[in-house]
Amino acid sequence: MSRLEARKPSLFLSEPLSTVSQPLSLLSAILKSCYGPAGRLKQLHNGVGGYVCLTSQSSAILGRLSVSHPVLKVLTTSVQNHVSRFSDCGLFTAILCCSLIENFKNLNIASSTVIKISQHLLSLCTDYLKSEACGCRVSVDFSNLETLLCLVRSILTSKPACMLNKREIDHLAVLIIKAFMFTVPCHPETKPVLGKCVTVPVKGRRVLDSAVIPGLLIEAPEIQFVRTFSVKRISPDAVKIAVFCVSMSGDLFDPEEGTVTVHHRISLEMSELTQLLNVGKQLVNDEVGLVVCQKVIHPSLKQYLKDNHVVAVDRVGLSVMEPLSQMTGSKPIASIYSLSPSCYGSLKDVCTKSFASKHFVHLIPNDTVVCSLVLCNRNETTWDELKRACETAEHVLQLTLKEPLALLGGGCTETHLALYLRHRICCLPTSSSKDLDCSQTQYQLVADAFCHSLESVACSLSHDDGEILTDMAYAHCWLVPSGFPSVSNWSDLLSKCGCGINSSTENLNWRLLRPLFGSPPIESCPKEPSVKVAEFMTLDCFAAKYNGLQVAVETVSLILDLSCIIEDQS
Numbered sequence: 078m079s080r081l082e083a084r085k086p087s088l089f090l091s092e093p094l095s096t097v098s099q100p101l102s103l104l105s106a107i108l109k110s111c112y113g114p115a116g117r118l119k120q121l122h123n124g125v126g127g128y129v130c131l132t133s134q135s136s137a138i139l140g141r142l143s144v145s146h147p148v149l150k151v152l153t154t155s156v157q158n159h160v161s162r163f164s165d166c167g168l169f170t171a172i173l174c175c176s177l178i179e180n181f182k183n184l185n186i187a188s189s190t191v192i193k194i195s196q197h198l199l200s201l202c203t204d205y206l207k208s209e210a211c212g213c214r215v216s217v218d219f220s221n222l223e224t225l226l227c228l229v230r231s232i233l234t235s236k237p238a239c240m241l242n243k244r245e246i247d248h249l250a251v252l253i254i255k256a257f258m259f260t261v262p263c264h265p266e267t268k269p270v271l272g273k274c275v276t277v278p279v280k281g282r283r284v285l286d287s288a289v290i291p292g293l294l295i296e297a298p299e300i301q302f303v304r305t306f307s308v309k310r311i312s313p314d315a316v317k318i319a320v321f322c323v324s325m326s327g328d329l330f331d332p333e334e335g336t337v338t339v340h341h342r343i344s345l346e347m348s349e350l351t352q353l354l355n356v357g358k359q360l361v362n363d364e365v366g367l368v369v370c371q372k373v374i375h376p377s378l379k380q381y382l383k384d385n386h387v388v389a390v391d392r393v394g395l396s397v398m399e400p401l402s403q404m405t406g407s408k409p410i411a412s413i414y415s416l417s418p419s420c421y422g423s424l425k426d427v428c429t430k431s432f433a434s435k436h437f438v439h440l441i442p443n444d445t446v447v448c449s450l451v452l453c454n455r456n457e458t459t460w461d462e463l464k465r466a467c468e469t470a471e472h473v474l475q476l477t478l479k480e481p482l483a484l485l486g487g488g489c490t491e492t493h494l495a496l497y498l499r500h501r502i503c504c505l506p507t508s509s510s511k512d513l514d515c516s517q518t519q520y521q522l523v524a525d526a527f528c529h530s531l532e533s534v535a536c537s538l539s540h541d542d543g544e545i546l547t548d549m550a551y552a553h554c555w556l557v558p559s560g561f562p563s564v565s566n567w568s569d570l571l572s573k574c575g576c577g578i579n580s581s582t583e584n585l586n587w588r589l590l591r592p593l594f595g596s597p598p599i600e601s602c603p604k605e606p607s608v609k610v611a612e613f614m615t616l617d618c619f620a621a622k623y624n625g626l627q628v629a630v631e632t633v634s635l636i637l638d639l640s641c642i643i644e645d646q647s
Contacts (some may be wrong), residue, residue, distance in 0.1 A: 088148065088644040092253035094182060094636070097148045104149055109537040111138065112168050114234045117540060131458050132238050134465055135167025139366055147642045152178075155632040163621040164472040165232065167208070167533060170625035174184050176533045177633040188637040190515045194523040197513055198485040199630040201501055202494055206484075206623055212551070213493040214619060226250050228477065231486050232470045234615075238462040240455070245284040252450065256289045257474045259448035272446030273400035274471055280460045281451035282433050290430070293404060294437040294449040295369070295397060297390050300429050301436045308427045309366035309386045311567040312318040316366040316424045318440075320401055322409035325391070326373035327353055353378045356413050361385045362389050363418055365397055366438075371398055371409070379455035388427060390438050396423070404440070476620040484622050486615035487575020488535030488545075488554030495528040496552035538575065546571075548585040553578070577614045 090096075110117045111133040121141040122129040130137055139153050139160070152174055160167040181191050187499040196312045205211055217224050229250040233241060241249070260272035277294050279286070300306070311317050327349045358376050360368060367388045368374070374391040382389045392399075398409055407422025426441040432451055452467060454460035477483065502524050536545050541559035546567055548555065553574035557567065571581040 080269050088642075090642040090644065091640070093146075093148050093639050093642050094178075096146075097146055098452075100144075100149055100184070101147045101175060101178060104144070104152075105172065105179065107142075108135070108138070108168055108171050108175065110540065111135075112172060113533075113538040113540075114237060114421075115538070116235075116237055117266065117462055118238050124325055129458075130461070132462055132465075134238075134462065134469075134597065135171060136164075136465060137462075139171070140166070146638055147644060151636055152632060152640075155628055155635075159625055159628045163476065163618070163624055165618045165621035166625040169617075169631050172537055173536050173626070173629040174532055174632050176530035177527070177629060178636060180530050181523070181633065181637065184522050184526060186519050186522065189538065190513075190519055191523055192634045192637055193513050194515060194520055195630055195634060196526060197509075198498060198524060198527045201498060202626060203623065205494070206619075206626075207499055212497075213485045213490040215483050215485070215614075215616065217477050218481050219478070219481065222254070222312040223452055224483070224616075225254050225474070226482055228251050228616045228618070229470045230613075231617065232343065232473060234465055236462060236466040241284060241463075248285055249287060249463075249467070250470075252287055252289050253470045254474070256448050256450050259289070259291060259445050261478070262446060263444065270403075270473060272448070273403060275397065275400055275447065275449050276464055276467065277432075277437070277449050277451045278460060278464070279433050279435060279453045280457050281455065283385040283465075284454055285561060286432075286451075286453045288451045290449045290451060291440065291445040292442050292449065293397070293400060293440040293447055294451070295390055295440065296370055296394050296435060297438045298436055300438060301431075303429075306388075306429050307386050308388050309364060311364050311366070311423075314425055315443075315585065316427050317364055318367040318369065318396070318405050318407055318421060318422045318424055318558075319365045319420065320361055320405070320407045320409050320422065321368070321370040321372075321411075321413075322398060323370075323411050323413060324372040325356075325370050325375060325378060325413060327375040327378075349404065350375065352413055354381060357381045357385075357492045359416055361387060363421065365421060369393055369397075369401060369426065371395060387437065400447045401440070404442045434475055455598060473618040473621065476618055480620050482619035484619050485550060485553070485576035485578065486617045487577065488538050488556075489552075489576040489578075489615075490617065491531045491535040492547040492554045493552040495531040496547070496549075498528050498531075532591060536590055545590040546587045547590055548574070548579070548587055550585055551579055551634045554590075555581070575615060590644070 107119070111119060116133040118131055118133050120129060120131050121138065132138060135156065141155050142153070144150055144153050147351065152171070156167055156174065156647060159170050184191065203353055206214060215224070217228065219225065230246055233239065233246045233249055256274045260274055262269045262272070271435055275293060308316055352376065353375050360382070365387060368382060368390070370391040374389050379389045401407070402409060405422030405424055408420040410416060410420050413568045423443065424440055425443045428439050428441070430437045430439045452460070454463050485493070486594065502521070504541055507517055510517045513520065535554045539545050539556055543559040544557040546555040546557065547553065553570050553576065555574050556568050567587045568581040568585070573580055610635065
């Protein structure tokens, strides 16, 4: 077939970094303005209408933001990949990435040299974060509820579009941890598998109406019209269940699937219905008490099952199938022509529940590895944002279970790392720069740009033109409310550092973080706080921030190494 139009020549873009300054600055400003509990919300929608998203979360912003510059496409794709794997610290990764590119571009040092030095600085950071001597990480004890609450609270607090007050945040934090604990097996095997938490949407209700229900809630509007709910049991505390992933509606074959030869006086519709009723008879004979179908069940089959005290629930959708199989031990049946009793599962009980105007069939398991989070919020926009936040919190708890560590939040990890790097660089022998095939001056310039980039992430937490300080003892981040003039005695205006561990009652020396230029005098390596756990701490997921730091530096190295871009225009 001939082409309808001539093929366009490919677009060749040499030195792509030379044209990225303005779009990079704009992207950086958008992302920084969203960062932290006081971040500004973004309303995202396309030019011809459609769905409107109000958010400050990186997963929603980067997924809906149209980026045209090839360098920014690399950056946003890299951050999105990080978020898809870790759910958290997407804005941290993106802001750090933008800051590193902006600062490195102004150095007038060969890209290859900058890449080598930045990779070396990254290794210093990662080695420190992994070491026992790290002063900006805390151990997470799953027997201590307070640390887990701090971790979940920090995630919920950083999502202003959820429109939550303190009481609602505390209520949801407890529910999220409770739901997570339900998914952890009580009797771990050699390779334990976490269960599932299924989110049940209830919009237009108070957040405080949210609840965690052990087992699975399946919406079934027709249940409200049932006067008496009875289910067949094989014993007082056991109900047999059959799960179908094939349509049981009695529909005929799709003509596109092939030709069907039918004998004279044979009705395909009646033949299909007869087979469905035969399946129903076998289910009744096998003492099945609950039938769940991913798709549609024929009304005649439904009525037959009901008459024999078998509860039938259809149109449950694909998302429920995996947790349902995991909870009951059933195997989804893919054909109505072959039914094996080995595919059946079991439940402890089946009952009905109602939330607001919604009606559900409640499947109660023998061993709770699946639970339902009934998530309420005032409207659809805030509910969507809250669902993303709760999913992030659940994933962070899973990551923390695997690696029980957390990093100090509120900008304290970034400022602490920056001062640690400066101290290490001062102590490094001059041979270190020779090993990297660079001069001592080049090494110092790149290191300063790296540290300023870390500090610029902390500075992004302030959105009201207030001063941002760091103390010279612990190198934590301190936010001064706007409206106060620069004074020498900052302790009068400060109470707690960003993470909440340190108080200003100590005799601390301060340094302004803005404007970011020059290197501060280095007295000593930043100290470890005497108290590593406070009642209300701000914490970040260790695995997510650790990987975000690596992704940011490695993405910048890739971008700095770009010499040209060839883009297909056809």
